[in-house]
Amino acid sequence: MSKALLQAAWCAGQRLPQGLLGHRRRPNAPLRHRFCVELSLIWSSQKHRRTSRGSLVSVTIRVTNKLREHTSIHWHGIILPYQMDGVPGISFAGIAPGETFTYRFKVEQSGTYWYHSHSGFQELTGMYGAIVIDPADGETIKVQRDHVIHLSDWTDEDPMRVFAKLKVQSGYYNYNQPTAPQFLRDVAHSGMKAALDKRAMWNQMRMNPTDLSDLSASTLTFLMNGVTPAGNWTGLFKPGERVRLRFINGAGNTFYDVRIPGLKLKVVQVDGVNIEPVSVDEFRFGPGETYDVVAEPRDDAYTVFAQTMDRTGYARGTLATRPGLSAPVPEVDAPVWLSMSDMMGAMGGSMAGMDHGAPSGHGGHSGGAGMAGMPG
Known part of the structure; x- marks a missing residue:
């Protein structure tokens, strides 16, 4: 269990050393406001037992909220008591500004996981990071090099504004809409009735065949x-x-x-x-x-x-x-x-x-x- 959460911090509006877990705002993006969440981890493995899944290790993670709004941390993919799951309104009330919440649970899994906020749009603005847990009995996947590749997406718009646009028009960011020339190609290929029936079918669902994603590279x-x-x-x-x-x-x-x-x-x-x-x-x-x-x-x-x-x-x-x-x-x-x-x-x-x-x-x-x- 040598690689795991260590000590991490997340700040919007300031740059942090790359050695800290989690991703920050995109370089050169406009500042929204300055705030931080700090995570500190304490391993407590003096009392553990061996199982077929490896070593049960007790962890204590203290999350201090230095935001001006409530926050939370959800441990994605980690099996733990629901009170420690970090979902406001379901497993706990969230972490108020200035408060510290202590997560305590036993880790019995190994592999690649991640953590992220479950509050508002904080995940979308960079509150996430990787978790790698080494098997207690040694890694069976033998390699000489190991890299985490954490993919994400970022918008320079206010995420609430993006959400508001989608509520008004779900295809707002879809610039790949069916066009009249494509309809004419359908007519040439399948006939007028089939082409009209196809468009009517999608219209009945209030969709179109290019509804592949709510957001696109336009934002x-x-x-x-x-x-x-x-x-x-x-x-x-x-x-x-x-x-x-x-x-x-x-x-x-x-x-x-x-x-x-x-x-x-x-x-x-x-x-x-x-x-x-x-x-x-x-x-x-x-x-x-x-x-x-x-x-x-x-x-x-x-x-x-x-x-x-x-x-x-x-x-x-x-x-x-x-x-x-x-x-x-x-x-x-x-x-x-x-x-x-x-x-x-x-x-x-x-x-x-x-x-x-x-x-x-x-x-x-x-x-x-x-x-x-x-x-x-």
């Missing part, structure tokens, strides 16, 4: 470990090393399709649980999920490419043998429109119209695209 910047695509987060390796990449989707909105051109990815863990390894070219995961993959890079640089499901943007970083290197960054793929199969789900065990066999998993909208037989 969001997509981040990798808190760094913009232009900033190029870099994880180092030596050629021939087995590298473990712990992907966490800490986005408030975005589903990501992740691939590293030129590398096979062996998925070894999902949501903190080891699985039978599966080799893929690409995987899709949604907010809150974690996927651990192992890769064996041999060239000097590879692009870690996480494009959004609506194909309006991407997060990007580099695996490299030394700082300053980069590799070609792919163009985003064309968006794949929703079909009735996507809307109605698996009926009778079939998913007609969904192309699970498309190269790199670009053809459908199921979770874990390109990962046959794996949980989503």
Whole structure:
């Protein structure tokens, strides 16, 4: 259990050392106000017992709220008493300004998890961070290098203003709407009646086939470990090393399709649980999920490419043998429109119209695209 929460702080409106857990506001973003939450961790492992899952370790985490508003910390994926779950209005009242709340629970899991605020829009403005818990009996996934890759999204707008816009018009940020030329192509392909019936069907649902995401790159910047695509987060390796990449989707909105051109990815863990390894070219995961993959890079640089499901943007970083290197960054793929199969789900065990066999998993909208037989 050597790697875990340690000591962390989160501040909006000021820069913190990168060694602290959690991600801060995007560099050069406008300041909203200055406030901090401080977390301190005390291990208490003198009295523990061995189980098949490893060592039960008691932890005490004191969270001091230096905000001007209530806050909370939720330990995402961690099994613990509901009073310690950190969800205001359900498990506790939240943490008032100036107060300290003490979380106490036993950790019996290992793997990749994360924490985030469950108060207001604090998670969207950077209150989150990674948790890595080493197995008490030693790691069975043998690698020589280990990187956390925490994906997220960021808006320079006031999140409440974004929410208000969506309440008025759900497609406010969707600039990929069906157009008249596309309707004419439907007429040419299927006939006038079929084209009209198709539009009527979507209108009846008050949707359109491009409703892939509530928010898009028109308001969001997509981040990798808190760094913009232009900033190029870099994880180092030596050629021939087995590298473990712990992907966490800490986005408030975005589903990501992740691939590293030129590398096979062996998925070894999902949501903190080891699985039978599966080799893929690409995987899709949604907010809150974690996927651990192992890769064996041999060239000097590879692009870690996480494009959004609506194909309006991407997060990007580099695996490299030394700082300053980069590799070609792919163009985003064309968006794949929703079909009735996507809307109605698996009926009778079939998913007609969904192309699970498309190269790199670009053809459908199921979770874990390109990962046959794996949980989503």
